[in-house]
Amino acid sequence: MQIQKSFKPSPYGTLYLVPTPIGNLEDMTFRSLSILKTVDLIAAEDTRNTGILLKHFEIPTRQTSFHEHNAFRKIPDLIAFLESGKSIAQVSDAGLPSISDPGHDLVLAAIEKGINVVSLPGASAGITALIASGLVPQPHIFYGFLPRKASQQKAFFEQKHSYPETQIFYESPYRVKETLSNMLSVYGDRQVVVVRELTKLYEEYQRGSITEVIDFIEDNPLKGECLIIVSGLEDDRKDLELENTDVLTMVNELISNGLKPNQAIKKVAKEYQLNRQEVYNTYHHLNDQH
Known part of the structure; x- marks a missing residue:
């Protein structure tokens, strides 16, 4: 068993998990800005994307690249950096770290070494879209990205068919229509909400049955970042x-x-x-x- 006292003095640095805006830069919190300014290093999923954010807020802190393709190699160096007493802010391209990036592996490595891991609250696309979707927000399940192949998707949906919870998925705009068709074949014509360009100028919620949304997409091809939120089995209420x-x-x-x-x-x-x-x-x- 391990007890973490997040703000008790420690010989090690702190690993901060810092959320970044999912579109609108004004969603950056004061605390997140403060941490990014005061840490010794920012571990960024894409230094180019994070560089735009840092430039906008005039933050000079040094970055290092940390993504799924170099995580195995970079984690030992980042842990050694933290053990030397210096702190790191880990950020993803948008939203909360560790959900769709290798941050979780870094968190586990830090915990194993007794290094404090502190998460900051902030933007999260799944929850932000859920509470405005009109579907039941509690209970819900967040799954992130779905398998790409139709056969794997259908097998996945078969496993989740009887779940009563509202389900949240991330999906590419180019695959949403096919994904909804696969979902329809397993779930039936449930209520669904497709959300695109969340927090941005062209933010849009497409609410209706799965067939209604598919028909709409046929005439109105999707663009931008997308989420799919679908009612659970018992959401017919x-x-x-x-x-x-x-x-x-x-x-x-x-x-x-x-x-x-x-x-x-x-x-x-x-x-x-x-x-x-x-x-x-x-x-x-x-x-x-x-």
Whole structure:
């Protein structure tokens, strides 16, 4: 077991995971700017992209390239740099590090050596798009990029078909239509939202059934960075056919008969084929909170 006291004095430097804007430079946080200015080195997925950001905010900190093709070779040097007492900010091209870049391997190496790893909150395309999508935000699952081959995609969707959670994917604009077609063949015609150019001038949300969005894309080819957000199996909200008062009554009756709250919630959800999280939220009045 290991306990990290993030801001307790340490003989080592700190590995900071710094989010960068996913499009709009104004989404850069004050804390992120401060860290980028004060660390000894910035490990960037693409030094050209990060260079534009640093130039915009007049940050002179030195960069080093750190991406999937050189990570195995660079990690020992970065760890030695941190062990010497100097700090590093790791950044991806856009959004949070470690999600779609080799940052996770660097994090594991730092943790193994007892080096503090500090993440900064900031822009994340998946969550940013989810909360404006109109689909149920909780629970959700983020998968990132999908397999490219149709057979692999369909096999992936077969595995996730019965998941009740809203699902978030990244996809190339050139593959979205084919991906949606593969999804349709496995999931059926669920509700989906395709989001493109998030935070940029041409930001767009395409909301509808999978077939409706495919038809729209046929006449309006996609451009720019894209996400696909699709409803989970139970997002038809059959579980909402029961009024909240009915759910509360059933849960409270089971509790009065000796079950613990969580046992009662699980039993009601299973017996009436409801979303367990929704029953939990109803019982604890979380649906009324904002």
